[in-house]
Amino acid sequence: MNHNRISTLVIRAIEKQSVSDVDVGLLRDALEEGGCITAEEAEALLRIERLVADACDSWGPFFVDTITAHVVWECRPTGRVTKEQADWVIGQIDQPRSAPNRLVSVLLASLVSEAVEVDERLLMRALSENRFGGGATPAAEALKAA
Secondary structure, three states: OOOOOOHHHHHHHHHHOEEOHHHHHHHHHHHHOOOOOOHHHHHHHHHHHHHOOEEOOOHHHHHHHHHHHHHHHHOOOOOEEOHHHHHHHHHHHOOOOOOOOOOHHHHHHHHHHHOOEEOHHHHHHHHHHOOOOOOOOHHHHHHHHO
């Protein structure tokens, strides 16, 4: 992992296999210091989501909001998820995981609902992950509204 503002916090969360409210606060504070997050920092947060089984309630909203802000609002072109960005997101979420897949569907729904324009591959993946047309999940409802 490249050195970044959160590398020590990420390593610690993975080693202890949990993310607490204190950890989320420390991650938020570290990332707010510099404004936008880097791709390496976004990858580190995605690594936590894939590898850490035990997460507090505040982890989900922090994770989804931070990754959505990075992909939709901090990357260029602003407000759009290009093919390259969609490939990056899908590549990250498709990496091997040891933790339950609890936030991918919510993240994908957030990306689709926040962006003005979304690459078709990401849209199709969001629909698939949220079982669109099947059981009504909150994320699926957000996709319907998008």
